[in-house]
Amino acid sequence: MVTPDMTTTVAGIEFKNPVLTASGTFGYGLEFTDFLDLDRLGGLVTKGLSAAPRKGNPPARVVETPAGMLNAIGLQNIGVPSFLADKLPKLREYDTKVIANVFGATEAAYVEACRMLDGAEGLAGIELNVSCPNTEEGGMIFGVDPAALGHVTRLCRKETKLPLIVKLSPNVTDIRLMARCARDAGADALSLVNTFVGMAIDVERRRPVLANVCGGLSGPAIRPLAVWLTWQVRQAVEIPIIGIGGIMSARDVVEFLLAGASAVQVGTASFVTPSASADIVTELSNWLSERNIASVRELIGGLEVPPRG
Amino acid sequence: MTGAYASTAAQEFLQRAILPKIMILDKTVAVVSNEALGNGNFLLTFAEPEMAAEMVPGQFFMIGMPGSGILLRRPFSVCGLPGTFENDSSGILQVLYKVMGQGTGVLAGLGDGAPLTVLGPLGNGFTLPQPGVTPVFVAGGIGSAPFPALTKACSTPPVMLYGARSAGDLPLLDWFRSHCGETLVATEDGSVGEKGLVTAPLLRWMEGRDPATYALIACGPDPMLRAIRNIAVPAGIRCQLSLEAHMACGFGVCIGCVVPTHGEDGEVDYTRICVDGPVLPAEKLAW
Structure with missing residues (x-):
């Protein structure tokens, strides 16, 4: 039995292990201190932050669907200034990498949020949310239009020296094109995927279940879709990938690593089991030990595709 | 007036x-009984002494059914604390529920000894x-x-x-x-x-x-x-x-369970039922 090396590097950020928490599923991190030691995590990604606070969408906002859930929260958040004043100082007490997820309604709003965060003590990087499906102002246009994605990424790149991760939407025809645009515009890494747009209908009332009509689908239901998109993007660009989509256990992490991700984010699992992300870290370490794998990095892109026929 | x-x-x-915040516990317990009360209503009993000692009326649990295929836990108010229905001190807790959808449908089928994951105490x-x-x-x-x-x-x-x-x-x-x-x-x-x-x-x-x-x-x-x-x-x-x-987490993170309330700025706020409720003063509600 070896004690495996769990470290991994993405966008120049050295993570103690490849398990991060996904934006929108982990609050501002501090909500989880009853359930796990934040020091156990490779990193945490905040709830999507805008330059000014947002109140979000009217309810109903969530519904369970087969092996997953739809959400249409509408980017309710405390805003960057409150995050910097109230949350980040407390997060600095923990030994984990804090990444701020950022969105805006306009290019100017993205730029403003990035400028406010640049140089903040204890912040390891910025994840650009160009892919929230739930608000007209959530930046979805930036996630589905290659030119818009490139432009907003380039503008944000100029505003911050922090490592810049662009979180891609799966709601596109060819995610490889979006990946190339983000890379060309200066993204240090890509995270994928955000939620898939979906809809659930209350058949008795003949109404959409969610007030927003549609929502973002997450959970194990999307994992095969996300693994496939990770594999596609891996072949299109060389910058590091953070894999996201329905990870519930260590074996799910390994799937994304083999497909080419250098790290992962655990999302919906944290709703089901608040300690899930830390549990997965332990489980992954054991998984590697049991197989005598010395470093988690050996798995990255390690998929072997047999020749056809 | x-x-x-x-x-x-x-x-x-x-x-x-x-009030000082009480630690939220995440425990796996076994069904002690799951009594049908007629018309789809059930009284579920389990024991969790540590949780029972901290819980107050009006708080709730998120209850999961491992292995059931139901992904998210479901919120249920605490109906019975130790001493509510019977005089014992063994940390007995009760939940009253009605079969409304898939989650409660699966719950209703659970027999004595079936495992439950229970998160609590939650809410105010x-x-x-x-x-x-x-x-x-x-x-x-x-x-x-x-x-x-x-x-x-x-x-x-x-x-x-x-x-x-x-x-x-x-x-x-x-x-x-x-x-x-x-x-x-x-x-x-x-x-x-x-x-x-x-x-x-x-x-x-x-x-x-x-x-x-x-x-x-x-x-x-x-x-x-x-x-x-x-x-x-x-x-x-x-x-x-x-x-x-409906809520996904029960502890304030998913922001799925909001209700419109009167905000300090005179506009509508969205208040989380799970952490700012589930009990709210009536005058706070903006619906």
Whole structure:
């Protein structure tokens, strides 16, 4: 039995292990201190932050669907200034990498949020949310239009020296094109995927279940879709990938690593089991030990595709 | 005269909100019993001494069913604390639920010994009326769930107004009749008690009484809660509402369970039922 090396590097950020928490599923991190030691995590990604606070969408906002859930929260958040004043100082007490997820309604709003965060003590990087499906102002246009994605990424790149991760939407025809645009515009890494747009209908009332009509689908239901998109993007660009989509256990992490991700984010699992992300870290370490794998990095892109026929 | 009582209720609410935070526990327990009470209503019993010691009436659990194929846990009020239904100290906790969808459908099929994952205590719980103030409960059907534990915690015998569609949806009627000072019943089909909505006997009960002598506490479907709010707030009656919503996490993170409330800026805020509720002062609601 070896004690495996769990470290991994993405966008120049050295993570103690490849398990991060996904934006929108982990609050501002501090909500989880009853359930796990934040020091156990490779990193945490905040709830999507805008330059000014947002109140979000009217309810109903969530519904369970087969092996997953739809959400249409509408980017309710405390805003960057409150995050910097109230949350980040407390997060600095923990030994984990804090990444701020950022969105805006306009290019100017993205730029403003990035400028406010640049140089903040204890912040390891910025994840650009160009892919929230739930608000007209959530930046979805930036996630589905290659030119818009490139432009907003380039503008944000100029505003911050922090490592810049662009979180891609799966709601596109060819995610490889979006990946190339983000890379060309200066993204240090890509995270994928955000939620898939979906809809659930209350058949008795003949109404959409969610007030927003549609929502973002997450959970194990999307994992095969996300693994496939990770594999596609891996072949299109060389910058590091953070894999996201329905990870519930260590074996799910390994799937994304083999497909080419250098790290992962655990999302919906944290709703089901608040300690899930830390549990997965332990489980992954054991998984590697049991197989005598010395470093988690050996798995990255390690998929072997047999020749056809 | 709204102001005086409204601000009292708001103060009580704020005092609760600043109480030291209790650790939320995540435990795997076994079903002790899962008793069918008729018409899809069930009383689920499990034991978790540590949680039982911390829990107060009006708080809730998120309960998961491992291996069931149901992904998210479901929120349930605590119905019975140790001593509510039986005198023991073994950390017995009870949940009253009605089969409404897939989650409760699976839960209803669980036998004794089946594993449950239980997260709690969650939420704020009720503010107990001061001694001498009569608690007036208004429950709609399965909305009666949090009232047994609350009944036992009140120093003054409560008045119970229990409404439902039909007799089968008053699962704890006998219990309330034997534990409350007065129990008034209304069913929409008239199968037990008076025919109609529970607001009718409530308005009659209130008639001629000094609002300073009682406090309303209601739990049930949103339209019922709206009606209670519309009665209580203009009349300056202290009123707490226990709310329900779909939620993914139960501890404030998914922001899925919000309800519109009056914000400090005069605009609508979205308040999380799970951490800022499930009990909110009626005057705070903006629906």
